[in-house]
Amino acid sequence: MSTTNVVDLLPAYRRLLRAGLRAVQYSKPARYLLVDKVRAGFRHRDGVFDAERVRRTTWFLNAAAQSRGIEHRIVKNLLFVAWMRQRRVRHHWTMVQQSAKRVKDRMVADEEKKARMADKPWMKLKEDMRPDIISGHEYEHFDRTVTMLNDTMGMCLR
Template sequence: MSTPDLLHAYRRLLRAGLRAVQFSQPSRATITAQLRAGFRDPKGEFDAERVRRTVWFLNAAAQQRGLEHKILKNLCRVQWQRQYEVRRMGWRLRVDREEKGERKRKSGKMDPDAIKGAEFGHYERTVAMLNDTMGLCLR
């Protein structure tokens, strides 16, 4: 795809997303961050049809408080909560946890809390299935 097409797609998605969340602060920051991450992803693929359908979805979320609005609200809330947890945890604690997990993996000992670290697997699969069935590019 050409650069102007990517730029126009980014702007359309940003405008529709901000209208859908009514420019509210936590959701506005989440939408902007997710959109930036999606367009900066080197493995990402640009599909104009998916962008067009996503803009329709976001416009529908902006027009009335229906299913689209609830889905978007929950996506923003979950992403904001995930980022909040990462910001709240200090960098030393993150490094210590990663080193401890690496040592346990090498020694073969499993963590008694098997759910830790896999909390969002089901959520991510659900969002991926929603994207596939509706032809969207939500994150």
């Protein structure tokens, strides 16, 4: 990174942060997510600083702050998805434990149902214990959509 880019980084960071905070109207859950996202974007090792993309993103965030139009809804949804992702990672172990308990409870209920249905062979249990093929791919389409929006409009939203 050249020295001119390093000199431009701090003002760009501050402009993005201010515009983003205005866009979310300084609301508590959204402002913390926004700060984390902006910091992560500027700390990324492989990131390339593009002043034009930062300028367009700042315009977009200022437009989101001025009216509750499509820009505001896009920012709101981006932060909501970021919150859901963060929440999922934070509570992953709890969710694994709850899922294991549900599977165990379901297996016990199935065994009880099999015992009751032993004299009714024409009624069969549904086999719904298949592995989840969606797990791990939930956000692929969302990420591709955000990437295409960034490429089309020349912005750097995440």
